[in-house]
Amino acid sequence: MTLTLTLRTAPTVPLEADVLSPDRLSGVSALEAAKLTVVHGNQRADLGEFFQVGGAADGELHLTGDLAQVKQIGTGMARGRIVVHGSVGMHLGAGMTGGEIVVEGDAGDWVGPEMSGGRIVVKGNAGHMLGSARRGSQIGVRGGEIVVFGNAGNEVGNGMRRGLIAIGGDAGDFAGVNMLAGTIVVLGRLAWRAGAGMRRGSIISMHPAELLPTFSYACDYAPEFLRVCLRHVRGLGLTIADSHVNGRYQRWCGDGIELNRGEVLILDSAGTASRS
DSSP: OOEEEEEOSOOSSOEEOTTOSTTTTTTOBHHHHHTSEEEETTEEEEGGGTEEEESBOSSEEEEESOBTTEEOTTTTOOSSEEEEESOBOSSTTTTOOSSEEEESSOBOSOSSTTOOSSEEEESSOBOSSTTOOOTTOSOOOEEEEEEESSOBOSOTTTTOOEEEEEESSOBOTTTTTTOOSOEEEESSOBOTTTTTTOOSOEEEESSOOEEOTTOEEEEEEOOHHHHHHHHHHHHTTOOOOHHHHHOOEEEEEEOTTTTSOEEEEEEGGGOOOEEO
């Protein structure tokens, strides 16, 4: 039987609930789960003070309600599945290494910071720092997949080293900033300064993008790896047209202030990228 938690008392300040993970709840009864400790502001409390808990842990966890004030769900999870029937707060899936998290609403800032495996799917919008390194760290996502059906905020994939981030809508400023490797697919529009400081990796856009002057046009081609990648993204539920899969892309190399081995690929039918 799946363990279910329904929000009954909305937190008035952010609620830190890193106990909400299949790993932490393995073999735990509903009564035991209700007695686990969470942090409400600077006060400790029982999980049951905020959630009605039912069922039993079997590797899958269902959360229901507006959890925009609930932080750190799925922190460090290595297996199992979490489904959030609503929106969720900051630091979702922080440092996760496996398993899957599905959010049917929106997600706050810092989705999947420094994750190294597993998959996070956000059916709505996501905040800033999606799949990014923590402040003071140089390494962000090291593996796994993050899929956002809506828009994402600034600094998507900051310090990204491996893995895939796919965004169905627009991405904010500095997408792929300080990127070391990995792939970011944006089906909407890229905002300013995409790829600033990137060393390697690929950023893909289906619309014109204003690139930094430290990026230089290299060629127009149809990369085979991108066909495989886009078919995979289509399988994850995002709308990928055949023209995306089979299209030709402009390759812009950068960032010139670093190794100049990264790339921004822009669908050729979108027109020539402009440089500020």
